[in-house]
Amino acid sequence: MQRGLDSRLKVSFCGIELNSPVILLSGCVGFGEEYTRIKGFSNRDAGAICLKGTTGTARLGNPSHRLAEASSGIINAIGLQNPGVEAVIDDILPTLDFTETRFFANVSGSTVEEYIDVVRRFDDSSVHAIEINISCPNVKEGGAAFGNDPDMSARVVGACRAVTGKPIITKLSPNQTDIAESARRCIEAGTNGLAVINTLMGMAVDARSQVPIIGSVQGGLSGPAIKPIALLKVYEVYQVAKEHNIPIIGQGGIASASDAVEFLLVGAATVGVGTALFYDPMICKQINSGLVEYMDSMGIESIAALTGTLKLSGSVSGCDDRP
Amino acid sequence: MAHLKHPDSRSTIHMEDSIVISHHHYDDRQHVLRLHCPQCASHAVHGQFVHLQCDRSLLLRRPFSIMRARPDEGWIDLLYKEVGQGTMLLAKQAEGSVLNLLGSIGNPFILHEDKPIRILIGGGVGIPPMIFVAETIRQQYPSDTDMTYAFMGSEISFPFTVLNSELPVPGVTAHHAIEDMENISIPSRLASLRYLTGCYRGHVTELAEKFLQTLSPERLQIAEIFSCGPRPMLYATKRLAMKYNIDCQISMEEYMACATGGCAGCNVKITGPDGPAMKRVCVDGPVFDASLVEL
Ligand SMILES: Cc1cc2nc3c(=O)[nH]c(=O)nc-3n(C[C@H](O)[C@H](O)[C@H](O)COP(=O)(O)OP(=O)(O)OC[C@H]3O[C@@H](n4cnc5c(N)ncnc54)[C@H](O)[C@@H]3O)c2cc1C
Ligand SMILES: Cc1cc2nc3c(=O)[nH]c(=O)nc-3n(C[C@H](O)[C@H](O)[C@H](O)COP(=O)(O)O)c2cc1C
Ligand code: FES
Numbered sequence: 001m002q003r004g005l006d007s008r009l010k011v012s013f014c015g016i017e018l019n020s021p022v023i024l025l026s027g028c029v030g031f032g033e034e035y036t037r038i039k040g041f042s043n044r045d046a047g048a049i050c051l052k053g054t055t056g057t058a059r060l061g062n063p064s065h066r067l068a069e070a071s072s073g074i075i076n077a078i079g080l081q082n083p084g085v086e087a088v089i090d091d092i093l094p095t096l097d098f099t100e101t102r103f104f105a106n107v108s109g110s111t112v113e114e115y116i117d118v119v120r121r122f123d124d125s126s127v128h129a130i131e132i133n134i135s136c137p138n139v140k141e142g143g144a145a146f147g148n149d150p151d152m153s154a155r156v157v158g159a160c161r162a163v164t165g166k167p168i169i170t171k172l173s174p175n176q177t178d179i180a181e182s183a184r185r186c187i188e189a190g191t192n193g194l195a196v197i198n199t200l201m202g203m204a205v206d207a208r209s210q211v212p213i214i215g216s217v218q219g220g221l222s223g224p225a226i227k228p229i230a231l232l233k234v235y236e237v238y239q240v241a242k243e244h245n246i247p248i249i250g251q252g253g254i255a256s257a258s259d260a261v262e263f264l265l266v267g268a269a270t271v272g273v274g275t276a277l278f279y280d281p282m283i284c285k286q287i288n289s290g291l292v293e294y295m296d297s298m299g300i301e302s303i304a305a306l307t308g309t310l311k312l313s314g315s316v317s318g319c320d321d322r323p
Numbered sequence: 324m325a326h327l328k329h330p331d332s333r334s335t336i337h338m339e340d341s342i343v344i345s346h347h348h349y350d351d352r353q354h355v356l357r358l359h360c361p362q363c364a365s366h367a368v369h370g371q372f373v374h375l376q377c378d379r380s381l382l383l384r385r386p387f388s389i390m391r392a393r394p395d396e397g398w399i400d401l402l403y404k405e406v407g408q409g410t411m412l413l414a415k416q417a418e419g420s421v422l423n424l425l426g427s428i429g430n431p432f433i434l435h436e437d438k439p440i441r442i443l444i445g446g447g448v449g450i451p452p453m454i455f456v457a458e459t460i461r462q463q464y465p466s467d468t469d470m471t472y473a474f475m476g477s478e479i480s481f482p483f484t485v486l487n488s489e490l491p492v493p494g495v496t497a498h499h500a501i502e503d504m505e506n507i508s509i510p511s512r513l514a515s516l517r518y519l520t521g522c523y524r525g526h527v528t529e530l531a532e533k534f535l536q537t538l539s540p541e542r543l544q545i546a547e548i549f550s551c552g553p554r555p556m557l558y559a560t561k562r563l564a565m566k567y568n569i570d571c572q573i574s575m576e577e578y579m580a581c582a583t584g585g586c587a588g589c590n591v592k593i594t595g596p597d598g599p600a601m602k603r604v605c606v607d608g609p610v611f612d613a614s615l616v617e618l
Pocket of ligand 1 (some may be wrong): 068069372383384385386388389401402403404405406407408409410411448449452454461575576577578579585604
């Protein structure tokens with residue numbers, strides 16, 4: 001039988017107990033069961049799993065190609081293909097084994113009304129939390145169009161807050177001028193947690209055939225290429241979030257335990273893994289054991305103690321003058 | 324909740340450190356790679372593929388059809404052509420190299436009992452799954468002769484031993500065949516737009532049609548096409564199947580990230596009785612009913 005995870009990996013996130021700080025990210029693991037096809041992979045190794053972005057009605061998503069490899073990253077333009085909230089709740093959630101891990105819904109919409117509708121339906125479902133994706137770069141309406149505007153972000157979050165008692169995690173876009181301001185507005189509007197960051201907008205061109213590789217021309221860049229940006233965004237958001245005790249799922253290019261530690265140090269309470277799974281489906285196990293080794297070697301009692309403990313030497317000039 | 328039954332799909336794909344047993348290099352940057360991967364080899368069926376780490380420097384794995392599997396000896400063969408960075412790096416892997424793979428993945432071609440005349444149409448790097456199908460047919464129906472015919476097209480040299488065929492194919496005068504097919508008594512013929520001795524000069528679908536024209540209406544009714552190759556060839560194959568009103572299964576290609584059904588990156592449009600739907604090539608395919616696929 002399976003051995004449990006080291007108890008020092010346990011974290012509390014938005015009031016939910018997680019067995020590991022490692023969360024499998026939305027859009028990379030389908031609706032929770034896909035990776036269990038691989039022998040040796042277990043959902044128990046993940047603290048939580050974010051399900052694929054879900055909208056009010058079914059969406060077919062974008063035309064092919066939906067993927068392009070970039071240097072140390074990939075560009076995707078899936079376009080929120082999903083069967084619609086009703087099918088997710090009626091047909092998919094009942095098949096998930098909630099004894100293995102926690103499941104978070106991930107919600108998108110073209111209008112504020114659609115966000116409200118989907119969140120309201122998930123409120124009456126078995127998911128542990130609801131992640132609001134206001135940062136999807138791959139749809140024409142809603143998505144990042146909301147997330148890049150702090151007023152609009154706050155409106156969406158506030159509207160969702162009004163219709164659910166479940167924890168809300170707001171997923172922020174890096175494609176905006178002031179992510180910390182956006183985070184502040186979302187916190188004021190009632191979010192319980194923040195996910196930082198979603199993909200960065202990007203493009204790939206085939207020089208030989210002189211066409212864009214991605215069918216819908218542009219897509220979202222993820223993977224190690226975005227890690228330095230993601231670290232900074234988590235650091236910036238943490239300066240605001242810590243004052244309100246709002247936890248962050250740090251994400252963007254995490255592919256090892258040491259990457260995970262870096263995100264925890266700059267302020268993340270938990271860490272998300274997406275793109276790294278494509279190369280190494282067992283990455284979650286690796287990160288868990290790497291984190292335990294790190295705690296052993298550093299004499300740390302619990303992973304939660306690492307959050308925001310980055311050592312800054314002396315005055316940090318020209319870096320951040322926010323309160 | 325306590326008695327929740329997990330889906331049957333669990334633990335069907337194996338992750339293995341495969342070892343390069345041999346790597347043969349052919350003209351026009353084509354290679355045959357033999358990998359020792361006992362778990363994958365013992366589960367592999369015709370039409371499935373592996374998702375292979377070609378080199379540690381790459382973020383994504385690459386999908387390749389399984390051409391042949393020997394469970395008793397624990398190996399699989401892949402045939403691939405260098406087209407970009409991943410396959411170029413793969414070509415450099417020497418005997419003894421360790422390449423992590425996921426396999427075997429996907430739904431196989433279905434051999435219908437009521438369609439015993441099987442016509443295989445393969446093009447370029449779509450030939451490998453056709454070899455696997457042919458070998459499976461021979462294994463499952465050892466005494467069926469004059470029932471399975473293979474037509475292979477390529478615009479570069481064939482990475483196989485080619486010989487003069489002793490097995491006739493009605494309607495076809497070109498006489499060169501693939502030795503591996505000949506050895507299992509499956510008549511095969513080759514097509515190319517280039518002038519290659521013993522090959523039909525033209526498209527592989529035209530070559531296959533020469534044969535189809537010789538079949539009686541009764542025999543056409545019990546025939547089925549199996550195909551893999553570049554999109555234009557699949558399109559022509561689908562039209563050929565429609566023209567002769569015969570069933571047709573095709574294996575599709577699309578860019579892949581996860582190959583486990585998780586990312587929805589590899590979807591193609593399928594139009595079934597319930598209207599259009601997006602299906603994942605990796606786990607819903609790669610084999611689809613040609614009449615449902617938008618090509
Ligand atoms: C189910 C399946 C079976 C396949 N079987 C074979 C086979 O038996 N032999 C063979 O030679 N090739 C096969 N291919 C195609 C093979 O996967 C590509 O040629 C290979 O991925 C190209 O990688 P690259 O880095 O050399 O090319 P690049 O063009 O540099 O690749 C860039 C990116 O695009 C992807 N890509 C490019 N072309 C294709 C393609 N045709 N299909 C899928 N992804 C692509 C790559 O995986 C990579 O992520 C198969 C593809 C699929 C989907
Ligand atoms: C193929 C793919 C699909 C994605 N789909 C979604 C989605 O539906 N909803 C969402 O909030 N984020 C989605 N994302 C973003 C990821 O959840 C994650 O935030 C991002 O990829 C950064 O993490 P990574 O570098 O570890 O992948 C997707 C990412 C990828 C690669
Ligand atoms: S490659 Fe990810 S769903 Fe097929």
